[in-house]
Structures are given as structure tokens and as C-alpha cells.
Amino acid sequence: MASHKLKADSVDPWWVRWLLIGATVGFMVFLLVLPLGVIFWEAIRKGWGVYVIALTDRSARNAIMLSLIAAGISVPLNFLFGLAAAWATTKYSFPGKSLLISMIDLPFAISPIIAGLMYVLVFGLQGWLGATLASWGIQVIFAVPGVVLATIFVTFPFVARELIPLMQEQGSEEEWAAISLGASGWQTFLKVTLPNIKWAILYGVLLCNARAMGEFGAVSVVSSNIRGRTNTIPLQIDALYNDYKTAAAFALASILATLGVITLIAKTLLEQKLEQQNVQEEST
């Protein structure tokens, strides 16, 4: 696609090109490559034995468990929401649609700390529902439900955000064809829409999951400081790091970093896939 443009680029003199490329590489090495490398280096610097112990120790296991629970609840819910929101905002026109799409993006704009505070105001003991819930024996803030709720909020837009632009671009002609041939709504969705958006769903879910496992600010506000009870992986990393248990902190961090790298690879693959699809459509 860009090949015909490339020839025109030789307008920049070679020394400008090398200066700019050098600045790019240098800046990215100091800002991105070194921090990524140091995570894995610090994690295994004291040997594999330390690494394995750090990951299998009781409080680490509890933290991994709680992160899995938080992700296990928030990812499916936000996945369903993403599907519903994408269908509603791309298959129909209604007044206030762009306002609705902006509101779906709100959790991106709200600082995680403020998100945690908002949930304290609703579910905390001095909040709207906290006292009532407490009288029923339900504790939300400083307990597992608070951690789950905060995670849901922070990862709320991820699947919707991937699907809405894609489904907007694809339009609804294929769905109309299926309906007019007598397919039901569900059949249309499963057989026509879903195959078209499956890679975007996969990436959205991966991103949502990586963020759910890795959320720090919002979760740290609503969780208690009792270690092992409401510590997710990032909170455990924080606790270990502050106790100068650097190797153990980076061992746990390496799991999340790996998850992040996998997400990046998936994103790159998805973009290639979508580009191929576009090229195929253009050529047919």
C-alpha cells in the first residue's frame, strides 16, 4: 500500500534520516527496552531456585488466585457488554449515539485512584450502600467483591473499544442478507457477524485480561492491607518491593510482563490479519 509513496521519501538527506532514526532508537531503548529487560533480569538474577520459590510461596499463590478470580469475573462480563454495546451502537442509528460511545470510553479517562474512590463512596461503610450491605453481612470495600468491582470498572471499555470501530467499518449488509434469507437474529449473529469479528474479540479479551490481572491503582484503594487476603498480583509486587524483596517482586512482575508482551504480539498479528483482509477485499 505504501510502496508507491516510499520513493518520494529520499528527499530527506541521509544525515537527517540517521539522526532521526538514532534519536528514535535511543529514546525507545532508555524508555522502553531497558525497563522491559530489567524485569526479567532482576527476576532470574538470583537463580531459578529463588524464582520458583517466589512464585510458589503461599502469599504469591493467594495473590495469583485472587487475580485469576478478578479477571475470571470481569473479563466475561465486559466481553458480553462489549458485544452488546458494539451491536447497539453500530447496527442502529439513534439520537445520542456518539454521546453513548463517549461514555463507554469514560473509564479510560478516569484515573484508577479516582475509580477506586468512587467505589468507596458507593460501597464503603460511610457510603451509599455500605451500611445496608454490612447489615446483611456483605463486605465489599476492603474485601474480594471490591477488588472484583474495581477490576470490572477499569477494564470496562476494552472489548467494546475493539469491536465498535471494526463493526462500524463492516456495516450491516451481510446481516441484512442473512435476515432476508430467513435466518433468525441469533443465527445471523453467530454465523455472519461473529466470524467477521472473531480476531478483534480475541484481542479485546486478551487486552481486557492483561489489564484485569495487572490493575494496581483502583484495586489498591479498595483492598485492605491484610496481606494474602485481598492482595492481587500487583499489590503483592508492591508489598514485596517495599519490603526490599526485590527478586520475589520481579519474579511476580515477570508473569505480568509476559502477559503484556503476549498482548503486544497478538496486537501485531491482528493488525496484519486485518490488513490482509482489507487487501483481499480490495482485490476481489
Next chain:
Amino acid sequence: MRTSRTSCKRPQLPGWGLTFGFTIFYLTIVVLIPLLALFLKSITMDWNEFVATMSHPRVLAAIRLTFGASFLAALINVVFGSITAWSLIRYRFPLRKLLDALVDLPLAMPTAVSGIALATIYSHTGLVGSHPFPLGIKTANSSLGVLIALIFIGFPFVVRTLQPAIEDLDQEMEQAAASLGATRFQTVMKVTIPSLLPAILTGFTLAFARALGEYGSVIFIAGNLPMKTEIASLLIVSRLDENDIAGASAIAFVLLTATLLILLLIQAIGWYFNRRTGRQA
């Protein structure tokens, strides 16, 4: 009239009630009600109490640091982000694709993980931080540390906003300018940069807004000394730890309102430039 209107109206695909209903319901429960709780808490606060909270020297220092460092970080990101986006789009060099994929790292990495990684590298014993330390430059436990973390977190926003804009640049304009005798420098200053201006402004604003609320990647490298390297988000956490929910809400309200206003500004920028280019065309 009525019949013609209904006959013109296109029939709908099935699923409107279910998907729209669930979207609104879920959005209200997860986002809107908690957001309303914060606004009501701040609005019902006694005005004098609000002013007293916000004019506390520690709060003022934190807000000044947060806004100042976020602004400076976004500015630095505009410079290096533009260079990066330009190199990645216009030039071909080894590992270009890998670097392109790495741009999103700050968004893919959990903030606490980035936080301890940056703190380790830029501490006075770290891989990078140990070199400027003898010269009296502290890259961690200082406002410079806050700045480094905020540059880290804002970087992808600038690059990712600029890349499509550079791709869409009309290279015939550049060639036309060159054939009319403009030097490459003149072409860049008079043709390229002005047409990239909307994307540069949007990228700057996105990076700035993100930096205002950043927490995890900052607190480990910052050192968190009150009055010196304490950011606003951390101060909200401290107020909550002291059980001062009203104080925490006041600071959060100011920070959130600022962020939302800035994001509204982006919409306005987009609208302004669209209208202008629309008129010219």
C-alpha cells in the same frame, strides 16, 4: 405524511431491545452511579471546607507538581513522539517493526510492573541512574523521576495519534513545495508541520490527560516526599488512609474535572480543524 414517513423508515435488525437495554443498564451500574457518587459528594461539600482542603500547602504542591510534570512530559513526548512516528513511517531500518510494536508497551504493561522497573533502572544504583548521580542529578526520588514515569506513560498516545496523520500526508504537496524551490527545511516547517498540527495537539492533550491521573508507574520512582515529589493521585490515597473521605473527594473532583475538560478540548480541536479544512476544500 405519517404513512410516507413510516414507509421510508428502514426496518431494524433484531436485538435492539436486548443489546441497547443491557448496554445502558451495565453502563449505569458500573460507571455512571459511582461517578455520580463522586460528583454529589463534592458538590454537597461545604464551600469553606472545600477551599480549606484545596488551599492546604501540601495539596497545592501536589497539584502543581502533577500538572507541571504532566505538561512537561507531554511536551517532551511531542518532540520525541513526532521523531519516532516520522522515523517509523517514513524510513526503513532494521528492527523497525519490532520498535513499532514496542511503542504500545506502556499501555500493555501493568503500571506497578513498569513502576518498579523504572525505579530500578533510574535509581542512584541503577543501570542508568548511577551515571548522572555523581554529577548531582537524581533520576529517582526526585521530580525528574516523576517526569520520566510520565514520559513513559504518555509516549504511545503521541506516536499512535501521529502515525496515521503522517501516513495520510499529501506527499505531492511536499514535492510541489520542493519543485517551487523551497528547501527541505522550509517544506517541513511550512507544509508538513502545519498539516500535522491537529494530530500533534491531540496527541499532546491525550498524553497530558493520561499523565494527570497516573499512579502506579509514578509512585515507585517518585520517592513520594510530601511537598516535593508527591503527586495528586498519591495524596488522594493518603487522605483515604487517614479516613478523610471528603478531602480525598475534593482533590479527586478537581483532578477529574480537569481531565474531562481537557478531553472535551480534544473534541473541540478536532471539530475546529475539520470545519476549517472542510471550508478550504
